[in-house]
Amino acid sequence: MALCEFDLIRTHFQSAATARDDVRLGIGDDCALLCVPGDRELAVSIDTLVSGVHFFPDTDPYALGHKALAVNLSDLAAMGAEPAWVTLALALPESDSEWLEGFSSGFLSLARRHGVQLVGGDTTRGPLTITVQAHGFVAPGRALRRDAARVGDWIYVTGPLGDAGLALRMLLEGHAGALPESLRRRLERPTPRLAEGRAAVGLAHAAIDLSDGLLADLGHVCRESGVGARLDLHRLPLSELVAQQVRDAAAWDLPLASGDDYELCLTVAPEHGRALEGRFRELGASLHRIGVVEAGSGIRCQLPDGGLLGPLPGGYEHFRNG
Amino acid sequence: MALCEFDLIRTHFQSAATARDDVRLGIGDDCALLCVPGDRELAVSIDTLVSGVHFFPDTDPYALGHKALAVNLSDLAAMGAEPAWVTLALALPESDSEWLEGFSSGFLSLARRHGVQLVGGDTTRGPLTITVQAHGFVAPGRALRRDAARVGDWIYVTGPLGDAGLALRMLLEGHAGALPESLRRRLERPTPRLAEGRAAVGLAHAAIDLSDGLLADLGHVCRESGVGARLDLHRLPLSELVAQQVRDAAAWDLPLASGDDYELCLTVAPEHGRALEGRFRELGASLHRIGVVEAGSGIRCQLPDGGLLGPLPGGYEHFRNG
Numbered sequence: 247m248a249l250c251e252f253d254l255i256r257t258h259f260q261s262a263a264t265a266r267d268d269v270r271l272g273i274g275d276d277c278a279l280l281c282v283p284g285d286r287e288l289a290v291s292i293d294t295l296v297s298g299v300h301f302f303p304d305t306d307p308y309a310l311g312h313k314a315l316a317v318n319l320s321d322l323a324a325m326g327a328e329p330a331w332v333t334l335a336l337a338l339p340e341s342d343s344e345w346l347e348g349f350s351s352g353f354l355s356l357a358r359r360h361g362v363q364l365v366g367g368d369t370t371r372g373p374l375t376i377t378v379q380a381h382g383f384v385a386p387g388r389a390l391r392r393d394a395a396r397v398g399d400w401i402y403v404t405g406p407l408g409d410a411g412l413a414l415r416m417l418l419e420g421h422a423g424a425l426p427e428s429l430r431r432r433l434e435r436p437t438p439r440l441a442e443g444r445a446a447v448g449l450a451h452a453a454i455d456l457s458d459g460l461l462a463d464l465g466h467v468c469r470e471s472g473v474g475a476r477l478d479l480h481r482l483p484l485s486e487l488v489a490q491q492v493r494d495a496a497a498w499d500l501p502l503a504s505g506d507d508y509e510l511c512l513t514v515a516p517e518h519g520r521a522l523e524g525r526f527r528e529l530g531a532s533l534h535r536i537g538v539v540e541a542g543s544g545i546r547c548q549l550p551d552g553g554l555l556g557p558l559p560g561g562y563e564h565f566r567n568g
Numbered sequence: 569m570a571l572c573e574f575d576l577i578r579t580h581f582q583s584a585a586t587a588r589d590d591v592r593l594g595i596g597d598d599c600a601l602l603c604v605p606g607d608r609e610l611a612v613s614i615d616t617l618v619s620g621v622h623f624f625p626d627t628d629p630y631a632l633g634h635k636a637l638a639v640n641l642s643d644l645a646a647m648g649a650e651p652a653w654v655t656l657a658l659a660l661p662e663s664d665s666e667w668l669e670g671f672s673s674g675f676l677s678l679a680r681r682h683g684v685q686l687v688g689g690d691t692t693r694g695p696l697t698i699t700v701q702a703h704g705f706v707a708p709g710r711a712l713r714r715d716a717a718r719v720g721d722w723i724y725v726t727g728p729l730g731d732a733g734l735a736l737r738m739l740l741e742g743h744a745g746a747l748p749e750s751l752r753r754r755l756e757r758p759t760p761r762l763a764e765g766r767a768a769v770g771l772a773h774a775a776i777d778l779s780d781g782l783l784a785d786l787g788h789v790c791r792e793s794g795v796g797a798r799l800d801l802h803r804l805p806l807s808e809l810v811a812q813q814v815r816d817a818a819a820w821d822l823p824l825a826s827g828d829d830y831e832l833c834l835t836v837a838p839e840h841g842r843a844l845e846g847r848f849r850e851l852g853a854s855l856h857r858i859g860v861v862e863a864g865s866g867i868r869c870q871l872p873d874g875g876l877l878g879p880l881p882g883g884y885e886h887f888r889n890g
Contacts, residue, residue, distance in 0.1 A: 277647045281610070282610055325598050
């Protein structure tokens with residue numbers, strides 16, 4: 247294989263890269279050397295995307311580069327951390343310059359938008375697999391954790407639920423042609439809610455990003471915090487297309503149990519709810535109150551007619567077993 | 569697939585793990601939260617091992633867990649850094665509890681030996697691919713870099729060369745039965761030279777770990793430093809088995825161009841050579857002077873009879889093109 251680790255990374259990833267003052271040594275040596283501010287904790291998260299598992303093999307490489315970084319920055323957002331550096335480990339079946347050009351453009355474009363520098367990487371031959379580690383800063387003791395929800399907290403999400411799931415369903419069912427571009431972008435080009443996460447620091451108790459679906463991810467928060475939750479389904483923010491699906495099928499799977507939306511779910515004491523909403527208004531960011539943290543365990547879903555959502559369909563297995 | 573990311577990691581990786589005071593939050597949230605000492609730079613390195621590319625699919629999982637961590641710790645060693653934390657991203661074709669038990673045992677056993685804590689991870693379904701990021705500390709400005717070799721420096725290596733390459737060759741040629749256990753261990757269970765790297769801080773100019781072979785890796789140092797080098801082949805430390813191969817084939821490919829030895833290569837000003845040798849004697853660590861940094865570019869290899877090694881065979885391509 248003609249891939250030379252350093253040449254490859256340098257060609258495609260160094261030209262248009264962010265250059266930060268806190269990077270003493272970037273790509274090209276055995277390690278990167280980095281300076282963490284003395285008054286900050288380091289937040290790190292590592293995630294892998296595998297071709298055929300997390301994305302279609304023919305996904306536009308620009309979108310894939312964007313998404314590979316976005317899902318990691320989303321983890322920083324969920325802790326309220328400020329992003330700083332990323333590393334990238336890329337296994338590729340062949341050295342495809344055109345693919346790499348697209349992938350690196352999507353990756354670096356999002357990195358620049360958030361002042362993030364790519365500081366290290368590894369490329370190797372293998373089935374297409376993308377692993378990214380994101381590094382950010384957070385003031386000591388101020389990170390938004392999963393285990394910090396308290397009974398009585400209001401539950402918020404930062405944007406519509408189920409769009410990515412609907413897009414994925416349409417692609418899997420062969421309706422790519424009918425897929426609106428706006429919906430495709432929700433699946434392929436998720437927006438990490440970094441400003442939103444930082445705005446919630448000091449006000450929110452718990453936070454998580456919605457990668458596996460609302461019930462699964464809020465379920466993590468409930469379990470780690472030793473609490474339950476009630477969701478008011480009529481409050482869920484839904485795009486018109488997802489709302490239509492919910493009405494047509496009389497089923498809530500899409501907004502409750504489909505993944506990949508990468509919105510944040512926050513829990514906030516009621517006395518801080520208005521302050522949080524104010525901060526989000528200043529940001530021009532959306533915020534929707536969808537329920538409340540309760541004593542006990544598990545998540546109850548209140549239907550618009552006041553009844554409770556019945557037995558959970560198969561799509562909820564992940565949550566029920568998790 | 570029955571894999572649940574957190575359960576899987578918790579079961580196999582948290583039970584016997586190191587617990588460090590500087591980890592505010594480990595596995596289980598969106599990010600780990602870590603404290604870097606105020607007077608240290610953070611050194612990070614990420615590496616991927618792919619089944620069928622970097623290891624045989626039937627490699628003993630304990631050895632594989634060891635090696636996946638060892639090759640990353642070796643990068644820290646090459647900077648003179650003190651190891652602290654690692655993250656692990658694992659793509660697995662199926663949830664195989666026995667395999668995971670072996671893999672995690674090998675991984676955690678080496679981690680404990682060096683006081684390293686696993687702080688985060690991701691597991692997913694996919695072709696067997698292992699990505700590890702290692703994190704360590706180094707005093708500001710004191711890291712051993714590739715670009716710091718100076719003309720006149722003595723060149724050292726920390727142990728015998730070509731053992732891993734010979735073991736790999738025997739396995740590829742179907743001679744597994746004749747492979748001595750000591751040689752197999754050199755391929756499958758490399759020792760990261762962490763104490764050696766730290767002992768060289770303040771004395772050595774440049775350092776690199778030998779993952780791709782002496783010529784390739786020393787070639788990186790030469791290129792980054794804008795220098796050349798002369799190697800005295802009769803000084804190369806060789807195990808008896810590799811020395812035999814060199815004699816039989818009258819060829820130096822194994823010690824010069826085979827990878828995976830994970831010894832360190834150091835360059836040191838002659839006036840600090842004795843001090844470095846003294847420190848290594850105190851450690852009980854081996855150190856072999858094998859050549860000298862010269863002005864110019866490229867690497868000349870002096871044969872035991874005083875002549876120069878002729879045209880480089882195919883095995884050197886990586887170096888010549890790199």
